[in-house]
Amino acid sequence: MRNQLRVYLPTIWSRSHHGLRASMPILVLLLGLGGGRAFDLSSFETRLTEHRLANGLTFLIYERPEAPVVSFYTHVDVGAAQEVPGITGLAHMFEHMAFKGTTRIGTTNFAEEKIILDKVDRAYHALYQERFKTKPDTERLKALEKTWKEAQEEADRFIVKNEFGEILDREGAVGLNAGTGSDSTVYFYSLPANKLELWAYLESERFLNPVFREFYKERDVVMEERRMRTESQPIGRLIEQFVATAFTAHPYQQPVVGYMSDLMSFSREDAERFYRTYYVPGNMVIAVVGHVNAKEIIPILEKYFSRMPAGPTPPPVRTIEPKQTVERMVTMIDRSQPFYLEGYHKPAATHPDEAIYDAIADLLSNGRTARLYRSLVRDKKIAVQASAFPGFPGTKYPNCMVFYAVPTPGHTNEDVQKALRAEIERLRTEPVSDDELQMVKTRAKASLIRGLASNNGIAGALTEYQVRFGDWRELFRAVERIEKVSKEDILRVAQSTFVPSNRTVAMIVNEDAVSKAN
């Protein structure tokens, strides 16, 4: 559905969402591939135009005239990691509000609507004041709630429902969606190539003049999203506990969707403050990929997006997760079947060792030759799935490498833990084979090429690397780094990372198994 949260387990499995990010491409070696077409950085670069506006907004335009369509991808360098207690969930909430229209879209009369929206704000403020009193007056609360609800209904009269999305639907947009993660908020869709100007108009309006109408109704929708993804999913519940335990200080400990209490409390003004702080042009990168000509479209981009005023650089996250010194453990006794996960702290994606962690994850998890598959699934038959994931819950800040396994019936978390640990121990003690290392490198090259087959995939990868590293070319340089990964690198990183004091274990224990065991 719309406005998906990129979080929780699906994220673990969906790294291919950013196909190129995962693919760690190496281009130089591809020059030798048949057909004579080179797929190196320089050939890619001839089709890519980087354009920066005076207000700091960066565009990456990639010309791919395969079909008369174009994909747009706006990457804002803000995520749940920018939240503090009390406003958790706000980055995601703003993402929802970015579909609610502007001063000109979604309203029958903004001037009049504005008066009522202010009234809603005042009514909510009064209610909020009362609610957080030491001894709230129940009667007064009821009355204030009524006033607030009535103001919302009044505001409803001016609303043209979902006009923003409707315009795009009608004009033939596909894949209209957005996502919020710990590190980033992304907005994307594709249009027929002749409607680029419609996108330029809507996307600039959306971030220039957003109106947070229906804020409190949408807050209800987000609460339902929390109930659906976290509270009603055993693995969702476990992951929330895992990050809360693995991180004791850094905001990665907070759920992207937010705590229920915060969702029930934050206000439209909180969201607006958040927007003003982080949605400044210098904090955004936009990719346009498809049937376009950079020279022709730059004037259009200038015309629409230059209207956004430059703003101060958003404040950094100051807190650094302290070094973990004791092993931590979460056991969740649940109706569900068992599930095992363990995580180890590791550096941010910008650290030179990132390629080594990527190589380790690939070696352990990718396909039927992966070490975890062969050991836990094929040979020991104690798990149906076993995998490693190199960056959770985000990669911008120091994060966790996560291993997980899904036990088969009759096998326990302890069984899979033992087998997982044996594989981790192998990484620490035995050099990987030449064949395995070569396989990882070959696979990286191939998946780069595969990633180049989709406008949306290219756009997502370009913006991600531009934001994270300040240069989209890092997408290609990451390849050189993985090509250089050696057996010694893997031993070194495994020995320093995979130690008990750096570990957090989280597991679902089936309640019946508990009652049997006792």
Next chain:
Amino acid sequence: MNTKLSLLLTVSLSSWLGILPSSAQVADHRDLAYPSLPKFEIPKPEVYTLSNGMEVFLMQDRELPLIQVIARVKTGSYYEPADKVGLASLMGIVQRTGGTLRMAGDEIDDFLAARAASIETGIGGDSGSARMDCLKQDFDAVFAVFSDILRKPAFAQEKLDLAKISANTSIARRNDNVSQITSREVQRLVYGSDSPLARITEYATIKAITRDDLVNWHHRFYLPNRVILGVVGDFEAADMKRKIEAVLGDWQKGSAVDLPPVEHLATPVSGYYHIEKDDINQANITMAHLGIERKNPDFFPVQIMNEILGGGFASRMFSNVRSRQGLAYSVYGQLGAEFGHPGLFRAGLQTQFGNTTKAIQAVKAEIQGMIASPPTEAELKRAKDSILNSFVFNYDSKSKILAQQMSYAYYGLPADYLDQYRGNIEKVAAADVHRVASKYLHPDQLAVLVVGKAAEFDRPLSELGNVKSLDISIPPPPDAGPKIEKSALRAEEGRRVWSSVVKAMGGDELKEISAVEVTMNSELKMGGQSMALKQVVTVVFPDQIRQVMSLPMGEQTVVIDADEAWALVNGQHQPLPPAIAQEQKQEMGRNLVQLLRNYDDPSLDISSQGKENVEGVACEIIAVAWKGAESRLWVAPDGTVSKQTYKGNNPVTRVPGTIEIAFSDYRLEGSLRVAYKQNRRVDGQELMSTTIESFKLDPKVDPAWFKKPTE
């Protein structure tokens, strides 16, 4: 120029300029004029047929040095036998993992991984597939393996065993995910749980599948004249044709197998269905009835209707149920169409428990609204524009076009189907949409399924209509206990032991027992804690039980009658799930007093199962089966029963296991010997130890106890 004039000029200029960005420079979206779409020739695949009947589609795509091959095979899980559900799916998995006559499965894994290539196979409801994806330079080598997998899979037994573990894991976990429960159960309701469209794998059906079944299935369906092959990527057509001929040309044609029509329920199963699940925090609601077939000419107006009802941001469902009422994050409503059988109309959402019936009514209102209020011209235009303006995305990649063309060929649609589609969508009028809504939407025939915690619903579902509880407990594997050995000799030996039991326990007078009342104190152990439990159980033979329990949280009465079972908690009646009632009936068939009352019933099936010591006492084991309920008895030399075991569900957790009751401290009550101590274990773990406080033979029974309370 004087200062004044200059100032004036500056002001007017800037104010003029100030207007410019909003009115002239940046238009309202309605004022935007779009250039025409760049000229674009839709690429068409080259299509030809091999002499063995295999249809081939070639689509050149030189952008990247990659080649993909896709084969579609006329087969499907709809055609597998009912007692082997899962056969087609397992064949589809083991075809790839089980290797070929030339290469073991693990070797293929290494071979492909070294080339960053992939080959995957699978079988769905109405078609099978095989796909490969490789770098152009590796095509020849990978294609040879692909062909072997398609034509000569080895189906290694060990890989079948591995796939079965995975299938059994899915069964064990199928109730962990609420949306999986909802979509599975609603299909079972509407199509019928025996229909190939809805039936599910069970431990028993997986167990029944053998390697021979896989081999036979492959032999029957995997023939070149049942295959459509597509190749897309960086190749020369003539060269590719040669390679295909060389690798697949000698594959021998086989005789055509006609696939039977797929059976399903045709009558509506309207009503409310509830599945209790208390480890979630949202009611998961789906309502459904039969939809239409894909080749129905009304398919096109139905697409427009779907767009208006539940497609995208401006749809009625999204606007009203999500945005206006804030009832759900995800809400949907679509009339489905399938090839060869009707799809499902499905609508639903997930909402907090406190909004359950409100949300059901909100969704129903939108469905009814589709019939009551025909689409406005604006809605019609939006829906058409949305489909037609995005039409170019049907052609935005060559592999997508190839897949479409193969799909049209597979289902017998013309190659220009997509062009016809566009024309047919353009033709749809508001009246057509209204007509199909009235014809195919039946709000009164919906099966409404709600998964959630009933105690927290805003109102009971029963206020909306008749409610049926569904039991989704997972049937245990068929071979969960030691096999019962049978022979004439064992029967004779068993009879002998049984008669010693009858004699020791009370003799002829046992037949006269009509009811018993037992007051007992138990200690229940679960989750590392123990709980005291006092019960008074009255059994009226043959099939009535009344159980009054005193628990720390209050008194609870459970009544089981011949056909029905209910509980009385704090003066409130609630029906017991059918599965529990069923279990209790089975229990009645194993109840020792029940068996003894019927000791000479000819249908009582007894056989000796050898000897075993119980706590140092040599016991004879007999298997006893009566009215479908089986158990084993360990009989002490004095004829008393020391132990009874059977396969059943843990009464607390409902997990299947071996239940064991150890009897001791026998005392005489009238003509009957009664064990005053009874300890229950499940799979060897202690569950409950019980001491009888008092025992009454033929107590006073109030007939009102067994009268089902009316609401």
